[in-house]
Amino acid sequence: MNDATGAADARAQATEADNAAQILDERYRPYSGARHGLAGAMRALDGSSVRFTLGLGRPARHKFLPWLAVVVALVPAIVFVGIATVLDIDLISENILPEYHQYYGFIELALFFFCGIVVPEILVADRRNGMLSLYLSTPLRLWSYLASKAAAVTVTLAVITVGPLLFLLVAYTVEGSGPDGLGDWLTVLVRILGSGIAIAATITAASLAISSLTDRRAFAVIGIILLLLGSQFVTGLLVEVAEMDPRIYAFNLSEMSEALKDRIFGVGPPELGEDDASPGLRISELSTLFVVAVNAAWLVAGSAVVWWRYRRIEAG
Amino acid sequence: MNDAAAAGTVLVSTAALTQRFGSTVALDALDIQMRPGVTGLVGANGAGKTTLLNALLGLRPPTSGSATVLGLDPRSQGAALRAKVGFAPERDVLPDEMRAVDFVRHLAQVRGLPRSEARTRASDSLWLVGLGEERTRTLGTMSTGQRQRVKLAQAVASDPELVLLDEPTSGLDPTQRTEMLTLIGEISNEHSVSVVLSSHLLEEVERVCDHIVALDAGRLVADGPIAELVGDGEGITLELVDIVEPAGTVEAVESSLRSAGIDVQRTGTVLRLGGAGRDELSDRARDAVADAGARIRRLEARQRTLADLFEASAT
Structure with missing residues:
Protein backbone atom coordinates (compact mmCIF):
# COMPACT_ATOMS: atom_id res chain seq x y z
CA MET A 1 0.00 0.00 0.00
CA ASN A 2 2.79 2.38 1.02
CA ASP A 3 4.74 1.41 -2.07
CA ALA A 4 1.76 2.14 -4.30
CA THR A 5 1.20 5.50 -2.62
CA GLY A 6 4.88 6.36 -2.93
CA ALA A 7 4.89 5.47 -6.60
CA ALA A 8 1.81 7.59 -7.21
CA ASP A 9 3.43 10.54 -5.41
CA ALA A 10 6.56 10.11 -7.47
CA ARG A 11 4.53 10.07 -10.69
CA ALA A 12 2.62 13.16 -9.57
CA GLN A 13 5.85 14.93 -8.75
CA ALA A 14 7.33 13.90 -12.10
CA THR A 15 4.23 15.16 -13.94
CA GLU A 16 4.40 18.42 -12.02
CA ALA A 17 8.07 18.76 -12.87
CA ASP A 18 7.30 18.06 -16.53
CA ASN A 19 4.62 20.73 -16.54
CA ALA A 20 6.96 23.24 -14.91
CA ALA A 21 9.84 22.41 -17.24
CA GLN A 22 10.77 25.07 -19.76
CA ILE A 23 13.14 25.02 -22.66
CA LEU A 24 15.13 28.17 -22.07
CA ASP A 25 17.72 27.69 -24.77
CA GLU A 26 15.74 27.28 -27.96
CA ARG A 27 18.29 28.94 -30.20
CA TYR A 28 17.31 30.85 -33.33
CA ARG A 29 13.80 30.01 -34.47
CA PRO A 30 10.94 31.56 -36.42
CA TYR A 31 8.80 34.16 -34.65
CA SER A 32 5.09 34.41 -35.31
CA GLY A 33 4.00 36.50 -32.32
CA ALA A 34 2.82 40.08 -32.14
CA ARG A 35 4.76 42.95 -33.66
CA HIS A 36 4.22 46.41 -32.30
CA GLY A 37 4.92 48.40 -35.46
CA LEU A 38 5.68 52.09 -35.42
CA ALA A 39 4.25 52.67 -31.94
CA GLY A 40 6.49 49.93 -30.55
CA ALA A 41 9.48 51.33 -32.38
CA MET A 42 8.88 54.81 -30.94
CA ARG A 43 8.42 53.42 -27.43
CA ALA A 44 11.63 51.43 -27.72
CA LEU A 45 13.61 54.42 -28.94
CA ASP A 46 12.05 56.72 -26.37
CA GLY A 47 12.86 54.35 -23.52
CA SER A 48 16.41 53.74 -24.64
CA SER A 49 16.96 57.48 -25.14
CA VAL A 50 15.79 58.24 -21.60
CA ARG A 51 18.17 55.57 -20.30
CA PHE A 52 20.94 56.95 -22.49
CA THR A 53 20.33 60.51 -21.27
CA LEU A 54 20.48 59.44 -17.65
CA GLY A 55 23.54 57.29 -18.30
CA LEU A 56 21.77 54.05 -17.38
CA GLY A 57 23.48 50.98 -18.80
CA ARG A 58 26.49 53.11 -19.68
CA PRO A 59 29.87 53.47 -17.96
CA ALA A 60 29.98 55.47 -14.72
CA ARG A 61 31.43 58.59 -16.36
CA HIS A 62 28.20 59.00 -18.33
CA LYS A 63 26.06 58.76 -15.20
CA PHE A 64 27.85 61.48 -13.27
CA LEU A 65 26.67 64.65 -15.02
CA PRO A 66 22.97 63.85 -15.48
CA TRP A 67 22.57 62.60 -11.95
CA LEU A 68 24.50 65.57 -10.62
CA ALA A 69 21.91 67.78 -12.32
CA VAL A 70 19.08 65.80 -10.73
CA VAL A 71 20.74 66.08 -7.32
CA VAL A 72 21.34 69.82 -7.75
CA ALA A 73 17.64 70.25 -8.53
CA LEU A 74 16.42 68.06 -5.69
CA VAL A 75 18.75 68.84 -2.79
CA PRO A 76 17.33 72.29 -1.96
CA ALA A 77 13.84 70.76 -1.81
CA ILE A 78 15.05 68.11 0.60
CA VAL A 79 16.74 70.77 2.74
CA PHE A 80 13.60 72.93 2.83
CA VAL A 81 11.41 70.00 3.76
CA GLY A 82 13.92 69.08 6.47
CA ILE A 83 13.80 72.63 7.86
CA ALA A 84 10.00 72.62 7.78
CA THR A 85 9.89 69.31 9.61
CA VAL A 86 12.43 70.28 12.28
CA LEU A 87 11.09 73.79 12.97
CA ASP A 88 7.46 72.64 12.89
CA ILE A 89 5.93 75.96 11.86
CA ASP A 90 3.91 77.10 8.89
CA LEU A 91 6.98 78.19 7.05
CA ILE A 92 5.39 78.95 3.72
CA SER A 93 3.03 81.50 5.20
CA GLU A 94 5.95 83.02 7.10
CA ASN A 95 7.85 83.43 3.83
CA ILE A 96 10.73 81.39 5.16
CA LEU A 97 10.37 78.57 2.68
CA PRO A 98 9.98 79.22 -1.06
CA GLU A 99 6.59 78.82 -2.62
CA TYR A 100 6.26 76.43 -5.48
CA HIS A 101 6.84 78.92 -8.27
CA GLN A 102 9.83 80.39 -6.44
CA TYR A 103 11.65 77.07 -6.46
CA TYR A 104 12.37 77.52 -10.18
CA GLY A 105 15.38 79.59 -9.18
CA PHE A 106 16.96 76.49 -7.66
CA ILE A 107 16.07 74.36 -10.66
CA GLU A 108 17.44 76.82 -13.21
CA LEU A 109 21.06 75.93 -12.59
CA ALA A 110 20.38 72.20 -12.91
CA LEU A 111 18.34 72.82 -16.04
CA PHE A 112 21.08 74.82 -17.72
CA PHE A 113 23.62 72.25 -16.65
CA PHE A 114 21.55 69.37 -18.01
CA CYS A 115 20.67 71.07 -21.30
CA GLY A 116 24.19 72.27 -21.90
CA ILE A 117 26.08 69.09 -21.13
CA VAL A 118 23.72 66.16 -21.56
CA VAL A 119 21.15 67.02 -24.23
CA PRO A 120 23.57 67.50 -27.18
CA GLU A 121 24.75 63.92 -26.89
CA ILE A 122 21.29 62.51 -27.54
CA LEU A 123 21.20 63.69 -31.15
CA VAL A 124 24.87 64.12 -31.94
CA ALA A 125 25.83 60.56 -30.96
CA ASP A 126 23.42 58.91 -33.42
CA ARG A 127 24.69 61.02 -36.30
CA ARG A 128 28.31 60.50 -35.38
CA ASN A 129 28.22 56.71 -34.98
CA GLY A 130 25.80 56.08 -37.85
CA MET A 131 22.93 54.75 -35.72
CA LEU A 132 20.64 57.26 -37.41
CA SER A 133 20.91 55.40 -40.72
CA LEU A 134 20.21 52.12 -38.97
CA TYR A 135 17.16 53.55 -37.19
CA LEU A 136 15.80 54.80 -40.49
CA SER A 137 16.01 51.25 -41.89
CA THR A 138 13.39 50.22 -39.31
CA PRO A 139 9.72 51.24 -39.18
CA LEU A 140 10.88 54.59 -37.79
CA ARG A 141 10.74 57.58 -40.09
CA LEU A 142 12.48 60.87 -39.64
CA TRP A 143 9.54 62.50 -37.86
CA SER A 144 8.98 59.54 -35.54
CA TYR A 145 12.69 59.32 -34.76
CA LEU A 146 12.85 63.01 -33.86
CA ALA A 147 9.56 62.87 -31.94
CA SER A 148 10.88 59.98 -29.85
CA LYS A 149 14.11 61.80 -29.13
CA ALA A 150 12.29 65.01 -28.22
CA ALA A 151 9.90 63.10 -25.97
CA ALA A 152 12.83 61.43 -24.23
CA VAL A 153 14.56 64.75 -23.54
CA THR A 154 11.31 66.39 -22.45
CA VAL A 155 10.55 63.56 -20.04
CA THR A 156 14.04 63.67 -18.61
CA LEU A 157 13.99 67.45 -18.26
CA ALA A 158 10.56 67.21 -16.66
CA VAL A 159 12.15 65.06 -13.97
CA ILE A 160 14.14 68.17 -13.07
CA THR A 161 11.40 70.76 -13.58
CA VAL A 162 8.51 68.78 -12.09
CA GLY A 163 10.15 66.26 -9.76
CA PRO A 164 11.39 68.61 -6.99
CA LEU A 165 8.13 70.58 -6.97
CA LEU A 166 6.07 67.42 -6.69
CA PHE A 167 8.31 66.38 -3.83
CA LEU A 168 7.73 69.75 -2.15
CA LEU A 169 3.97 69.50 -2.68
CA VAL A 170 3.75 66.04 -1.15
CA ALA A 171 6.13 66.88 1.70
CA TYR A 172 4.41 70.18 2.55
CA THR A 173 1.07 68.39 2.45
CA VAL A 174 2.27 65.64 4.76
CA GLU A 175 3.87 68.21 7.07
CA GLY A 176 0.66 70.24 7.15
CA SER A 177 1.84 73.28 5.19
CA GLY A 178 0.32 72.25 1.87
CA PRO A 179 -2.59 73.78 -0.04
CA ASP A 180 -5.96 73.99 1.70
CA GLY A 181 -8.45 71.45 0.49
CA LEU A 182 -8.47 69.08 -2.45
CA GLY A 183 -9.38 71.79 -4.95
CA ASP A 184 -6.40 73.97 -4.12
CA TRP A 185 -4.18 70.94 -3.96
CA LEU A 186 -5.20 69.84 -7.46
CA THR A 187 -4.78 73.39 -8.75
CA VAL A 188 -1.20 73.48 -7.49
CA LEU A 189 -0.58 70.03 -8.96
CA VAL A 190 -1.84 71.10 -12.38
CA ARG A 191 0.25 74.27 -12.24
CA ILE A 192 3.37 72.30 -11.31
CA LEU A 193 2.84 69.80 -14.12
CA GLY A 194 1.83 72.45 -16.67
CA SER A 195 4.69 74.82 -15.98
CA GLY A 196 7.27 72.03 -15.66
CA ILE A 197 6.31 70.35 -18.91
CA ALA A 198 6.01 73.69 -20.76
CA ILE A 199 9.47 74.77 -19.64
CA ALA A 200 10.94 71.36 -20.46
CA ALA A 201 9.36 71.28 -23.92
CA THR A 202 10.47 74.79 -24.88
CA ILE A 203 14.03 74.36 -23.69
CA THR A 204 14.18 70.89 -25.26
CA ALA A 205 13.22 72.29 -28.67
CA ALA A 206 15.85 75.01 -28.46
CA SER A 207 18.56 72.67 -27.20
CA LEU A 208 17.85 70.04 -29.84
CA ALA A 209 17.82 72.72 -32.54
CA ILE A 210 21.37 73.75 -31.64
CA SER A 211 22.46 70.11 -31.30
CA SER A 212 21.13 69.38 -34.77
CA LEU A 213 23.34 72.02 -36.35
CA THR A 214 26.68 70.42 -35.52
CA ASP A 215 28.23 66.97 -35.28
CA ARG A 216 30.65 68.26 -32.66
CA ARG A 217 29.29 67.88 -29.15
CA ALA A 218 31.56 70.64 -27.84
CA PHE A 219 30.12 73.14 -30.33
CA ALA A 220 26.60 72.16 -29.34
CA VAL A 221 27.43 72.63 -25.66
CA ILE A 222 28.83 76.09 -26.32
CA GLY A 223 25.82 77.00 -28.46
CA ILE A 224 23.32 75.98 -25.80
CA ILE A 225 25.18 77.80 -23.04
CA LEU A 226 25.32 80.91 -25.20
CA LEU A 227 21.61 80.63 -25.88
CA LEU A 228 20.61 80.20 -22.26
CA LEU A 229 23.13 82.44 -20.50
CA GLY A 230 24.40 84.76 -23.24
CA SER A 231 20.89 85.82 -24.21
CA GLN A 232 20.19 86.70 -20.57
CA PHE A 233 23.16 88.99 -20.47
CA VAL A 234 22.53 90.70 -23.81
CA THR A 235 18.78 91.22 -23.41
CA GLY A 236 19.25 92.36 -19.83
CA LEU A 237 21.78 94.93 -21.03
CA LEU A 238 19.50 96.20 -23.78
CA VAL A 239 16.38 96.46 -21.65
CA GLU A 240 17.71 97.44 -18.23
CA VAL A 241 20.70 99.58 -19.17
CA ALA A 242 19.76 100.90 -22.60
CA GLU A 243 16.11 101.03 -21.51
CA MET A 244 14.84 99.50 -24.71
CA ASP A 245 11.46 97.88 -25.21
CA PRO A 246 10.94 94.95 -22.77
CA ARG A 247 9.65 92.88 -25.67
CA ILE A 248 13.33 92.31 -26.47
CA TYR A 249 13.10 89.74 -23.69
CA ALA A 250 11.40 87.56 -26.28
CA PHE A 251 14.96 86.56 -27.26
CA ASN A 252 15.74 85.54 -23.69
CA LEU A 253 14.59 81.93 -23.54
CA SER A 254 15.20 81.35 -19.85
CA GLU A 255 13.45 84.57 -18.75
CA MET A 256 10.51 83.92 -21.03
CA SER A 257 10.07 80.35 -19.84
CA GLU A 258 10.24 81.60 -16.26
CA ALA A 259 7.65 84.27 -17.11
CA LEU A 260 5.39 81.57 -18.52
CA LYS A 261 5.75 79.65 -15.28
CA ASP A 262 4.79 82.77 -13.30
CA ARG A 263 1.70 83.31 -15.46
CA ILE A 264 0.68 79.68 -14.97
CA PHE A 265 1.02 80.12 -11.19
CA GLY A 266 -0.83 83.45 -11.39
CA VAL A 267 2.07 85.37 -9.92
CA GLY A 268 2.01 89.17 -10.32
CA PRO A 269 4.94 91.55 -10.70
CA PRO A 270 7.51 91.54 -7.88
CA GLU A 271 6.98 94.16 -5.22
CA LEU A 272 9.93 96.42 -5.77
CA GLY A 273 10.60 100.09 -5.35
CA GLU A 274 10.21 102.49 -8.25
CA ASP A 275 13.95 102.74 -8.70
CA ASP A 276 14.46 99.05 -8.83
CA ALA A 277 14.90 97.48 -12.21
CA SER A 278 14.85 93.78 -12.73
CA PRO A 279 13.92 91.43 -15.57
CA GLY A 280 10.99 90.23 -13.46
CA LEU A 281 9.59 93.76 -13.17
CA ARG A 282 10.01 94.64 -16.84
CA ILE A 283 8.75 91.27 -18.05
CA SER A 284 5.67 91.76 -15.90
CA GLU A 285 4.82 94.62 -18.24
CA LEU A 286 4.40 92.08 -21.03
CA SER A 287 0.97 90.64 -21.63
CA THR A 288 0.29 86.99 -20.88
CA LEU A 289 -0.67 86.50 -24.52
CA PHE A 290 2.74 87.82 -25.56
CA VAL A 291 4.54 85.52 -23.11
CA VAL A 292 2.59 82.48 -24.28
CA ALA A 293 3.12 83.39 -27.94
CA VAL A 294 6.86 83.84 -27.46
CA ASN A 295 7.20 80.47 -25.74
CA ALA A 296 5.15 78.86 -28.49
CA ALA A 297 7.38 80.55 -31.06
CA TRP A 298 10.51 79.16 -29.39
CA LEU A 299 8.95 75.70 -29.43
CA VAL A 300 7.91 75.90 -33.07
CA ALA A 301 11.13 77.56 -34.24
CA GLY A 302 13.31 75.01 -32.43
CA SER A 303 11.31 72.12 -33.87
CA ALA A 304 11.43 73.66 -37.36
CA VAL A 305 15.22 74.01 -37.22
CA VAL A 306 15.61 70.37 -36.17
CA TRP A 307 13.26 69.21 -38.93
CA TRP A 308 14.94 71.34 -41.59
CA ARG A 309 18.38 70.16 -40.56
CA TYR A 310 17.45 66.47 -40.56
CA ARG A 311 15.70 66.71 -43.89
CA ARG A 312 18.97 68.00 -45.28
CA ILE A 313 20.88 65.16 -43.65
CA GLU A 314 18.42 62.62 -45.05
CA ALA A 315 18.66 64.08 -48.53
CA GLY A 316 22.45 64.11 -48.36
CA MET B 1 -0.41 32.91 -47.33
CA ASN B 2 2.42 35.28 -46.67
CA ASP B 3 3.20 38.30 -48.75
CA ALA B 4 6.12 36.67 -50.50
CA ALA B 5 3.97 33.78 -51.58
CA ALA B 6 1.28 36.20 -52.67
CA ALA B 7 3.81 37.82 -54.93
CA GLY B 8 4.53 34.47 -56.60
CA THR B 9 7.92 33.75 -54.98
CA VAL B 10 9.34 36.96 -56.35
CA LEU B 11 10.59 38.80 -53.27
CA VAL B 12 11.81 41.91 -54.99
CA SER B 13 10.95 43.32 -58.36
CA THR B 14 11.62 46.66 -59.95
CA ALA B 15 10.26 48.23 -63.13
CA ALA B 16 12.34 50.89 -64.86
CA LEU B 17 13.66 51.94 -61.46
CA THR B 18 15.71 55.08 -61.94
CA GLN B 19 17.55 57.20 -59.41
CA ARG B 20 19.29 60.40 -60.37
CA PHE B 21 21.41 62.71 -58.25
CA GLY B 22 21.65 65.88 -60.28
CA SER B 23 23.20 64.87 -63.57
CA THR B 24 24.47 61.55 -62.19
CA VAL B 25 22.40 58.48 -62.98
CA ALA B 26 22.88 56.14 -60.02
CA LEU B 27 20.26 53.60 -61.17
CA ASP B 28 19.39 53.45 -64.82
CA ALA B 29 15.91 52.02 -65.52
CA LEU B 30 16.49 48.78 -63.66
CA ASP B 31 14.15 45.85 -64.31
CA ILE B 32 15.14 43.14 -61.86
CA GLN B 33 13.62 40.27 -59.96
CA MET B 34 14.96 38.64 -56.82
CA ARG B 35 13.72 35.27 -55.60
CA PRO B 36 14.00 33.37 -52.31
CA GLY B 37 17.51 32.27 -51.38
CA VAL B 38 20.71 34.25 -51.42
CA THR B 39 20.88 36.91 -54.11
CA GLY B 40 24.17 38.57 -54.82
CA LEU B 41 24.03 42.24 -55.66
CA VAL B 42 27.38 42.68 -57.30
CA GLY B 43 29.21 45.58 -58.84
CA ALA B 44 32.20 47.82 -58.39
CA ASN B 45 32.20 50.61 -55.84
CA GLY B 46 29.84 53.27 -57.14
CA ALA B 47 27.87 50.83 -59.27
CA GLY B 48 24.65 51.72 -57.43
CA LYS B 49 24.34 48.81 -55.00
CA THR B 50 23.75 50.88 -51.86
CA THR B 51 21.44 53.23 -53.76
CA LEU B 52 19.38 50.23 -54.85
CA LEU B 53 19.20 48.88 -51.30
CA ASN B 54 18.07 52.29 -50.03
CA ALA B 55 15.40 52.42 -52.71
CA LEU B 56 14.19 48.93 -51.80
CA LEU B 57 13.93 49.96 -48.14
CA GLY B 58 11.95 53.04 -49.10
CA LEU B 59 14.59 55.33 -47.63
CA ARG B 60 14.81 57.40 -50.78
CA PRO B 61 12.02 57.73 -53.33
CA PRO B 62 13.20 56.86 -56.85
CA THR B 63 13.31 59.52 -59.51
CA SER B 64 11.08 57.32 -61.66
CA GLY B 65 9.98 53.72 -61.97
CA SER B 66 8.69 51.48 -59.22
CA ALA B 67 9.70 48.69 -56.86
CA THR B 68 7.89 45.98 -54.94
CA VAL B 69 9.46 44.24 -51.96
CA LEU B 70 7.66 41.35 -50.25
CA GLY B 71 4.55 42.49 -52.09
CA LEU B 72 4.76 45.99 -50.61
CA ASP B 73 5.49 49.32 -52.21
CA PRO B 74 8.50 50.86 -50.43
CA ARG B 75 7.22 54.37 -51.09
CA SER B 76 3.73 54.05 -49.67
CA GLN B 77 4.17 51.08 -47.32
CA GLY B 78 7.70 51.72 -46.11
CA ALA B 79 7.10 51.29 -42.39
CA ALA B 80 5.27 47.96 -42.83
CA LEU B 81 7.98 46.82 -45.22
CA ARG B 82 10.88 47.73 -42.95
CA ALA B 83 9.28 45.78 -40.10
CA LYS B 84 9.71 42.66 -42.26
CA VAL B 85 13.19 43.38 -43.55
CA GLY B 86 16.48 43.22 -41.71
CA PHE B 87 19.26 45.50 -42.81
CA ALA B 88 22.96 45.69 -42.05
CA PRO B 89 24.62 48.77 -43.52
CA GLU B 90 28.18 48.81 -44.77
CA ARG B 91 29.14 51.58 -42.38
CA ASP B 92 30.32 50.67 -38.90
CA VAL B 93 27.27 51.75 -36.92
CA LEU B 94 27.89 50.11 -33.58
CA PRO B 95 27.96 52.33 -30.48
CA ASP B 96 31.16 51.40 -28.68
CA GLU B 97 29.84 51.56 -25.13
CA MET B 98 26.86 49.27 -25.65
CA ARG B 99 26.91 45.56 -24.91
CA ALA B 100 26.32 43.38 -27.97
CA VAL B 101 23.21 41.79 -26.50
CA ASP B 102 21.72 45.17 -25.55
CA PHE B 103 22.35 46.54 -29.02
CA VAL B 104 20.73 43.61 -30.79
CA ARG B 105 17.80 43.58 -28.33
CA HIS B 106 17.23 47.29 -28.83
CA LEU B 107 17.13 47.01 -32.62
CA ALA B 108 14.79 44.01 -32.38
CA GLN B 109 12.45 46.11 -30.23
CA LEU B 131 29.02 35.25 -30.55
CA GLY B 132 27.04 33.52 -27.82
CA GLU B 133 29.92 33.57 -25.39
CA GLU B 134 30.76 37.16 -26.29
CA ARG B 135 27.26 38.59 -26.10
CA THR B 136 27.82 40.61 -22.93
CA ARG B 137 30.99 42.27 -24.23
CA THR B 138 30.84 45.93 -25.12
CA LEU B 139 30.98 46.55 -28.85
CA GLY B 140 34.01 48.79 -28.60
CA THR B 141 36.12 45.87 -27.41
CA MET B 142 35.20 43.63 -30.35
CA SER B 143 37.27 42.90 -33.44
CA THR B 144 36.14 43.92 -36.92
CA GLY B 145 35.00 40.38 -37.65
CA GLN B 146 32.96 40.22 -34.46
CA ARG B 147 31.39 43.62 -35.16
CA GLN B 148 30.35 42.45 -38.63
CA ARG B 149 28.71 39.44 -36.99
CA VAL B 150 26.88 41.70 -34.54
CA LYS B 151 25.53 43.68 -37.47
CA LEU B 152 24.33 40.43 -39.01
CA ALA B 153 22.76 39.38 -35.68
CA GLN B 154 20.77 42.60 -35.37
CA ALA B 155 19.57 42.18 -38.95
CA VAL B 156 18.15 38.70 -38.32
CA ALA B 157 17.03 39.09 -34.68
CA SER B 158 13.49 40.17 -35.53
CA ASP B 159 13.00 37.11 -37.79
CA PRO B 160 12.73 39.08 -41.01
CA GLU B 161 11.53 37.54 -44.26
CA LEU B 162 14.32 39.26 -46.11
CA VAL B 163 17.73 40.52 -45.01
CA LEU B 164 19.68 43.14 -46.92
CA LEU B 165 23.41 43.00 -46.21
CA ASP B 166 25.53 45.82 -47.58
CA GLU B 167 29.14 44.63 -47.97
CA PRO B 168 29.04 42.32 -44.92
CA THR B 169 32.61 41.12 -45.52
CA SER B 170 34.09 44.59 -45.63
CA GLY B 171 37.27 44.78 -43.58
CA LEU B 172 37.50 41.02 -42.99
CA ASP B 173 40.54 38.87 -43.64
CA PRO B 174 40.15 35.84 -45.98
CA THR B 175 39.40 33.40 -43.17
CA GLN B 176 36.83 35.67 -41.59
CA ARG B 177 35.32 36.32 -45.00
CA THR B 178 34.89 32.61 -45.63
CA GLU B 179 33.29 32.17 -42.20
CA MET B 180 30.91 35.07 -42.79
CA LEU B 181 29.85 33.74 -46.18
CA THR B 182 29.29 30.27 -44.73
CA LEU B 183 27.19 31.83 -41.99
CA ILE B 184 25.09 33.77 -44.48
CA GLY B 185 24.52 30.57 -46.46
CA GLU B 186 23.45 28.73 -43.30
CA ILE B 187 21.03 31.46 -42.28
CA SER B 188 19.37 31.28 -45.66
CA ASN B 189 19.33 27.51 -46.00
CA GLU B 190 18.55 26.43 -42.46
CA HIS B 191 16.29 29.26 -41.33
CA SER B 192 14.56 30.13 -44.61
CA VAL B 193 15.61 33.76 -44.47
CA SER B 194 16.18 35.22 -47.90
CA VAL B 195 19.28 37.36 -48.21
CA VAL B 196 20.40 40.04 -50.59
CA LEU B 197 24.16 40.23 -50.32
CA SER B 198 25.78 43.32 -51.72
CA SER B 199 29.43 42.96 -52.60
CA HIS B 200 32.06 44.23 -54.97
CA LEU B 201 33.91 40.91 -54.80
CA LEU B 202 32.79 38.57 -57.59
CA GLU B 203 34.43 35.55 -56.02
CA GLU B 204 32.44 35.70 -52.80
CA VAL B 205 29.16 36.26 -54.62
CA GLU B 206 29.82 33.21 -56.78
CA ARG B 207 30.62 31.20 -53.68
CA VAL B 208 27.42 31.73 -51.72
CA CYS B 209 24.67 33.11 -53.92
CA ASP B 210 21.86 31.35 -55.77
CA HIS B 211 21.01 34.35 -57.93
CA ILE B 212 22.84 37.45 -58.91
CA VAL B 213 22.00 40.97 -59.91
CA ALA B 214 25.06 42.58 -61.42
CA LEU B 215 25.27 46.35 -61.78
CA ASP B 216 27.77 48.51 -63.57
CA ALA B 217 27.50 52.29 -63.27
CA GLY B 218 23.82 51.96 -62.44
CA ARG B 219 23.05 49.73 -65.41
CA LEU B 220 21.92 46.12 -65.15
CA VAL B 221 24.61 43.77 -66.42
CA ALA B 222 23.06 40.45 -65.45
CA ASP B 223 20.08 39.16 -63.50
CA GLY B 224 19.29 35.50 -62.97
CA PRO B 225 20.25 32.20 -61.39
CA ILE B 226 23.98 32.01 -60.92
CA ALA B 227 24.06 28.49 -62.42
CA GLU B 228 22.89 29.94 -65.72
CA LEU B 229 25.25 32.88 -65.71
CA VAL B 230 28.50 31.30 -64.61
CA GLY B 231 30.00 27.82 -64.67
CA ASP B 232 30.97 25.67 -67.64
CA GLY B 233 31.53 27.74 -70.70
CA GLU B 234 32.53 26.85 -74.20
CA GLY B 235 36.10 25.95 -75.17
CA ILE B 236 39.18 25.10 -73.19
CA THR B 237 42.14 26.90 -71.74
CA LEU B 238 45.63 25.65 -72.55
CA GLU B 239 48.56 26.98 -70.60
CA LEU B 240 52.05 26.06 -71.71
CA VAL B 241 55.35 26.07 -69.87
CA ASP B 242 57.56 28.85 -71.14
CA ILE B 243 60.63 26.86 -72.15
CA VAL B 244 63.85 28.11 -73.79
CA GLU B 245 64.80 24.99 -75.74
CA PRO B 246 63.38 24.37 -78.26
CA ALA B 247 62.54 28.03 -78.80
CA GLY B 248 59.22 29.33 -80.05
CA THR B 249 57.13 26.39 -78.93
CA VAL B 250 54.18 28.54 -77.83
CA GLU B 251 54.05 30.28 -81.19
CA ALA B 252 54.35 26.90 -82.92
CA VAL B 253 51.42 25.48 -81.00
CA GLU B 254 49.34 28.59 -81.73
CA SER B 255 50.17 28.40 -85.42
CA SER B 256 49.40 24.70 -85.59
CA LEU B 257 46.02 25.14 -83.95
CA ARG B 258 45.08 28.07 -86.16
CA SER B 259 45.98 26.10 -89.27
CA ALA B 260 43.66 23.34 -88.02
CA GLY B 261 40.78 25.82 -87.96
CA ILE B 262 40.69 26.35 -84.18
CA ASP B 263 39.85 29.79 -82.74
CA VAL B 264 42.81 30.83 -80.63
CA GLN B 265 43.12 33.79 -78.24
CA ARG B 266 46.62 34.00 -76.85
CA THR B 267 47.75 35.88 -73.75
CA GLY B 268 51.43 35.09 -73.10
CA THR B 269 51.63 31.36 -72.60
CA VAL B 270 47.87 30.97 -72.14
CA LEU B 271 45.83 29.97 -75.18
CA ARG B 272 42.05 30.09 -75.13
CA LEU B 273 40.69 27.66 -77.64
CA GLY B 274 37.25 27.59 -79.19
CA GLY B 275 35.38 26.93 -82.39
CA ALA B 276 34.99 23.19 -81.88
CA GLY B 277 33.79 20.62 -79.37
CA ARG B 278 35.78 20.12 -76.20
CA ASP B 279 36.97 16.65 -77.11
CA GLU B 280 38.21 17.83 -80.49
CA LEU B 281 39.87 20.86 -78.95
CA SER B 282 41.63 18.65 -76.43
CA ASP B 283 42.84 16.27 -79.13
CA ARG B 284 44.07 19.10 -81.35
CA ALA B 285 45.81 20.78 -78.42
CA ARG B 286 47.52 17.53 -77.43
CA ASP B 287 48.74 16.91 -80.98
CA ALA B 288 49.94 20.47 -81.49
CA VAL B 289 51.87 20.40 -78.20
CA ALA B 290 53.47 17.06 -79.07
CA ASP B 291 54.45 18.24 -82.57
CA ALA B 292 56.02 21.43 -81.23
CA GLY B 293 57.84 19.72 -78.37
CA ALA B 294 56.08 22.00 -75.93
CA ARG B 295 55.10 21.19 -72.35
CA ILE B 296 51.64 21.65 -70.85
CA ARG B 297 51.22 23.41 -67.53
CA ARG B 298 47.41 23.38 -67.52
CA LEU B 299 44.62 22.13 -69.76
CA GLU B 300 41.06 22.69 -68.54
CA ALA B 301 37.52 23.36 -69.63
CA ARG B 302 36.91 27.06 -69.64
CA GLN B 303 34.72 28.43 -66.80
CA ARG B 304 32.48 31.37 -67.40
CA THR B 305 32.75 33.77 -64.46
CA LEU B 306 31.03 36.92 -63.35
CA ALA B 307 34.11 38.73 -64.53
CA ASP B 308 33.28 37.55 -68.05
CA LEU B 309 29.82 39.09 -67.70
CA PHE B 310 31.30 42.42 -66.75
CA GLU B 311 33.89 42.20 -69.53
CA ALA B 312 31.18 41.38 -72.07
CA SER B 313 29.14 44.29 -70.76
CA ALA B 314 32.07 46.66 -71.16
CA THR B 315 32.75 45.71 -74.78
Missing part, protein backbone atom coordinates in the same frame (compact mmCIF):
# COMPACT_ATOMS: atom_id res chain seq x y z
CA VAL B 110 12.65 49.01 -32.63
CA ARG B 111 11.68 46.57 -35.39
CA GLY B 112 8.55 45.79 -33.40
CA LEU B 113 9.26 42.80 -31.17
CA PRO B 114 7.95 42.84 -27.59
CA ARG B 115 10.60 43.49 -24.96
CA SER B 116 10.78 39.96 -23.53
CA GLU B 117 10.87 38.37 -26.97
CA ALA B 118 13.51 40.83 -28.15
CA ARG B 119 15.71 39.94 -25.19
CA THR B 120 15.48 36.22 -25.92
CA ARG B 121 15.98 36.58 -29.63
CA ALA B 122 18.95 38.89 -29.15
CA SER B 123 20.78 36.12 -27.33
CA ASP B 124 19.62 33.51 -29.85
CA SER B 125 20.81 35.63 -32.77
CA LEU B 126 24.19 36.21 -31.21
CA TRP B 127 24.55 32.47 -30.66
CA LEU B 128 23.56 31.96 -34.29
CA VAL B 129 26.37 34.17 -35.54
CA GLY B 130 28.88 32.54 -33.20
